[in-house]
Amino acid sequence: MSKGREIDGSTGVSEFYGKELRYKREAAGLTLEQVVEGSFYGISYLSEIERGKRRMPEDLARHVDRLMETDGLFERRCDDVRRARTRGHAKFFERALEAERRAETIEEWCPTVFPGLLQTEPYIRALFRAERPLEPREKTDVKVNARLARATLLEDDHAKPEYWLILHESLLRTPVLPPRQLAEQLDRVASLGRRQRIFPQVVPWNAGAHPFVTGGSAKIMTFADEPPLVYTESLHTGCTIDDPGLVKQYRRSYDLLRAAALPPEASLAMIEAAAEDCRNGEQPDGLERRYLA
Structure with a gap:
């Protein structure tokens, strides 16, 4: 055999x-x-x-x-x-974690933080420290390493999944980290975009109302041999949705959101400009407007 x-x-x-x-x-x-x-x-x-x-x-x-x-x-x-x-992941995330590993496509909307697949180690630590400031470092290390391990999905330029990402412009300026570390986080997103490993888009601050303006994050996953799933998350909880009718509604809403976002090339230029500003020690309180139509 x-x-x-x-x-x-x-x-x-x-x-x-x-x-x-x-x-x-x-x-x-x-x-x-x-x-x-x-x-x-x-x-x-x-x-x-x-x-x-x-x-x-x-x-x-x-x-x-x-x-x-x-x-x-x-x-x-x-x-x-x-x-x-x-290990190292929230129990409510288990089903989405398994699905993420075998997805053919992932389309994600992240309005307030960079998605876990793209986070750098300092960014991950800052988020965990903010949520659990008294947690022993060894416990935090387990969760940080688990999240970093997820990013191996994006290491191979020719591997699945095809990953589309929509961010809000305000996220590029949120000072979760010191300027230079924030620049590294932005550089990671831009680098993956330039390699065409991910396809990032940015919703500009003045885009007006869109389908997710009152909602949280959303991740739509499709597979080769099973129905699509949607994963949504808020503080301390997450929900995996497989109801075909609801998935269809999320699909439609995401398509409308994509229409409100800047094209990938303009979005990459905005992300790279924000990273350069951070490297130069500039982190303005307001949002940049020079790349908006």
């Missing part, structure tokens, strides 16, 4: 779990198709589990244990994988 690309099981619990699953399956002489037969899951789903890209559901783990006679091994280890994959 031919084998696919070898998985490095030393990189984490999920990868080790997937490597063990594939080893047991191949040792039993079973194909992916044979393993999923009689379950509610497809071949691509099981393949992603073997590659450490997706968490094993408990019902599928029980099915695998019965089929391969592994005495409950994979069901017992399901929770270990879940804890490893979500």
